[in-house]
Amino acid sequence: MRIAACFPAVALPLMCMNAWADTPVPPQTMQQVLGASKPTDWRTLDPDNTLYLDLAAGRVVIELAPAFAPLHAANIKTLVRAHYFDGLAILRVQDNFVTQWGDPAAGEAGEHDKARSLGEASSTLAPEFERPIAREVPFTRLPDGDVFAPEVGFSNGMPVARDRRAGKIWMAHCYGMVGAGRDNAVTSGSGAELYVVIGQAPRQLDRNIAVVGRVVQGMELLASLPRGGGALGFYEKPDQRVPIKSVRLAVDVPVADRTPLEILRTDTPTFAALIESRRNRRDDWYKVPAGKIDLCNVPIPVRATNESRPKP
Amino acid sequence: MRIAACFPAVALPLMCMNAWADTPVPPQTMQQVLGASKPTDWRTLDPDNTLYLDLAAGRVVIELAPAFAPLHAANIKTLVRAHYFDGLAILRVQDNFVTQWGDPAAGEAGEHDKARSLGEASSTLAPEFERPIAREVPFTRLPDGDVFAPEVGFSNGMPVARDRRAGKIWMAHCYGMVGAGRDNAVTSGSGAELYVVIGQAPRQLDRNIAVVGRVVQGMELLASLPRGGGALGFYEKPDQRVPIKSVRLAVDVPVADRTPLEILRTDTPTFAALIESRRNRRDDWYKVPAGKIDLCNVPIPVRATNESRPKP
Numbered sequence: 001m002r003i004a005a006c007f008p009a010v011a012l013p014l015m016c017m018n019a020w021a022d023t024p025v026p027p028q029t030m031q032q033v034l035g036a037s038k039p040t041d042w043r044t045l046d047p048d049n050t051l052y053l054d055l056a057a058g059r060v061v062i063e064l065a066p067a068f069a070p071l072h073a074a075n076i077k078t079l080v081r082a083h084y085f086d087g088l089a090i091l092r093v094q095d096n097f098v099t100q101w102g103d104p105a106a107g108e109a110g111e112h113d114k115a116r117s118l119g120e121a122s123s124t125l126a127p128e129f130e131r132p133i134a135r136e137v138p139f140t141r142l143p144d145g146d147v148f149a150p151e152v153g154f155s156n157g158m159p160v161a162r163d164r165r166a167g168k169i170w171m172a173h174c175y176g177m178v179g180a181g182r183d184n185a186v187t188s189g190s191g192a193e194l195y196v197v198i199g200q201a202p203r204q205l206d207r208n209i210a211v212v213g214r215v216v217q218g219m220e221l222l223a224s225l226p227r228g229g230g231a232l233g234f235y236e237k238p239d240q241r242v243p244i245k246s247v248r249l250a251v252d253v254p255v256a257d258r259t260p261l262e263i264l265r266t267d268t269p270t271f272a273a274l275i276e277s278r279r280n281r282r283d284d285w286y287k288v289p290a291g292k293i294d295l296c297n298v299p300i301p302v303r304a305t306n307e308s309r310p311k312p
Numbered sequence: 313m314r315i316a317a318c319f320p321a322v323a324l325p326l327m328c329m330n331a332w333a334d335t336p337v338p339p340q341t342m343q344q345v346l347g348a349s350k351p352t353d354w355r356t357l358d359p360d361n362t363l364y365l366d367l368a369a370g371r372v373v374i375e376l377a378p379a380f381a382p383l384h385a386a387n388i389k390t391l392v393r394a395h396y397f398d399g400l401a402i403l404r405v406q407d408n409f410v411t412q413w414g415d416p417a418a419g420e421a422g423e424h425d426k427a428r429s430l431g432e433a434s435s436t437l438a439p440e441f442e443r444p445i446a447r448e449v450p451f452t453r454l455p456d457g458d459v460f461a462p463e464v465g466f467s468n469g470m471p472v473a474r475d476r477r478a479g480k481i482w483m484a485h486c487y488g489m490v491g492a493g494r495d496n497a498v499t500s501g502s503g504a505e506l507y508v509v510i511g512q513a514p515r516q517l518d519r520n521i522a523v524v525g526r527v528v529q530g531m532e533l534l535a536s537l538p539r540g541g542g543a544l545g546f547y548e549k550p551d552q553r554v555p556i557k558s559v560r561l562a563v564d565v566p567v568a569d570r571t572p573l574e575i576l577r578t579d580t581p582t583f584a585a586l587i588e589s590r591r592n593r594r595d596d597w598y599k600v601p602a603g604k605i606d607l608c609n610v611p612i613p614v615r616a617t618n619e620s621r622p623k624p
Binding site: 093095096129144145146147148174175176184186199200201202203204206207208219220223224225226227278281284285286287288289290292293294296297 | 405407408441456457458459460486487488496498511512513514515516518519520531532535536537538539590593596597598599600601602604605606608609
C-alpha cells in the first residue's frame with residue numbers, strides 16, 4: 001500500500017528508495033520502466049467486464065468497474081446483451097467536456113414513445129456515486145495530493161479519490177472515464193446513456209454521478225469527433241449524429257474478433273516506478289522536472305496481449 | 313489582490329463575504345453572475361496582440377501574452393506580418409496532449425533546405441519559460457491550491473502559477489494555452505512552430521517551454537481534428553495535414569473582417585463570483601458541490617462585442 005514511500009519530498013531526487021526492496025533504484029524514463037517490466041506486471045482485461053463500442057471509424061474498448069458501480073455495470077451488460085445500443089448514436093460532443101451516446105428519442109420532448117425499450121434492464125438505479133472503503137477495494141496512493149479530495153490514487157487500474165474520515169472511495173472524472181448520464185433525480189441514471197470525458201478532468205462531477213469504467217483503447221475516436229452546435233454540445237441535426245454499429249461484451253464476441261489487451265497493473269513496484277518517471281522526466285528535452293503529478297496526468301499503459309514477451 | 317478572501321473554508325457556504333464590499337452576496341449560478349455583470353467587467357481584445365488563425369473550417373482567435381513572452385510575441389508578429397504561416401499546415405494532433413502547426417519541411421531530415429525562410433524573424437530566442445514577479449504583472453489568486461505550484465491564479469485573463477520564494481511567475485499549460493515548440497536546446501523555440509493544449513493540462517511542460525498566449529475562441533476546431541498516426545501524433549501522410557489559410561494580426565485585418573470579442577476581466581469581483589459559482593454549483597443537477605476548483609477548470613467567458621448591453 002505504501003507506494004508513496006518511493007517518492008522523496010525533495011524536488012530533484014537522483015535516486016529513489018524502492019519501497020519494497022529498500023534498495024536505491026536509478027532514475028528511469030517511462031520507456032525504460034516498461035521495457036524492464038515483467039509479465040506479472042500486466043493483467044489481461046476480463047472479457048466479462050469489457051465492452052467493445054464499434055463505430056465505422058474503429059473500436060473503442062471500455063473496461064467496466066463493477067467494484068465501484070455493480071448495479072450500473074450489471075444493467076449495462078443487460079442492455080448490451082439485448083443489443084440495446086446497436087444502431088443508436090453518439091448524440092453529444094461538448095468541447096473540453098464529454099462525448100455522450102444513447103437513444104436520440106429518449107431525451108427529446110414528445111419523442112419518448114419512440115424511445116427504444118430497455119427490455120429487462122432497469123430504467124432507474126440506486127446512485128452509485130461513491131462506495132465504502134473496503135479491504136477488497138485496493139488503493140495505491142499517489143504522493144502529490146489533489147485539489148479536490150483528501151487522497152487520490154489507483155484501484156485496479158481506475159483513478160480514484162477517497163476520504164478516510166467519511167469512509168468513502170469513488171472513481172475520479174479523468175480523461176477517458178465513462179459515466180452513466182442522469183437527469184436531476186439521483187436514481188435517473190440507468191447506463192442507457194453513457195458519456196466519456198474528453199477534456200480537462202471535470203472533477204466537479206465526482207460523487208454526483210455514477211462512473212462505470214474507463215476507455216482503455218480508442219479514446220481518439222471519441223475525442224476527435226466534431227463538436228455539437230446545440231446547447232450542451234448536442235448535435236442539432238440527426239444526420240450529424242455518429243452511428244453506433246454495435247456494443248458487445250467481449251466474452252460474447254468470437255475469440256478471433258476480440259481485441260486482446262493487457263493493462264499495466266497499478267499496484268506494483270513497476271507502476272510506482274512509472275509514476276516516478278513521469279513526476280521527474282529524465283529525457284534531454286525536460287529542463288525543470290515537475291517533481292509532482294496530478295492523478296489525471298498518470299498514463300495507464302496498455303498493450304496488445306501478443307506484445308508481451310514470451311514467458312520463461 | 314485578495315480575491316481569496318471571498319472563499320470561506322467551509323465546504324458549503326450559503327453566503328460568502330464579498331472581499332471588496334464586505335457585504336454578504338447570495339449564491340449564484342454562472343449564468344446569474346454573467347447576467348449581472350457590468351460593461352466594465354469586460355475588456356475588448358487588443359487587436360495588436362490578437363491572432364486570427366484561419367482554417368477552412370473557421371477561425372481560431374488567439375490572444376498573445378507579451379507580458380510573459382515579449383520576445384516570442386514580437387517574433388510571432390514578425391512572422392505573421394511576413395505571411396509566414398499562410399499555406400503551412402497543422403502537422404501534429406496527439407490525443408489528450410497537443411495540436412501543433414508550422415512548416416512541414418522545417419522538421420524533416422533532409423528537407424531543411426526546403427524549409428520556408430523566417431525572413432526578419434529570429435530562429436532562436438532567449439527562453440521565456442518564466443518571468444520575475446512584478447507589480448505590473450497582476451495576479452489574482454485562486455483559493456484551492458494546486459498540485460504543481462505554490463500558488464495559482466490569473467493574470468490578465470491567462471492562467472498562471474507563481475513561486476514567491478523564487479520570485480517567479482509563469483503561464484500554466486491549461487486547455488487552450490498556446491506555446492512555442494522547441495527542440496532540446498532551450499533557445500531553439502522561435503514561434504515558427506506553435507502548439508495548443510487539447511487535453512488534460514500537461515503541467516509538466518510548465519517552465520520548460522515558452523507559453524505565448526491562449527485560444528479565446530475556436531478551440532473546438534483544433535481539438536476535434538483527426539489524431540495523427542505517427543510518433544508523437546504527427547500526421548504520417550502530407551495529405552492528412554490540415555492547411556492553414558492564413559494567420560493575421562487582428563490590427564492588420566479590415567475592421568469588417570475582424571471578430572470583435574470581449575473577455576471577462578479576471579481581476580474583478582464579478583470574476584471572483586464566477587469562480588465561487590463554479591466551486592459550488594447551485595443548479596438542481598449537482599448534489600455534492602465540489603467546494604474546490606482547479607486552475608484549469610475555471611472558464612474565462614468570452615462574448616461577441618455586440619452582445620454587450622448598451623451602456624447607460
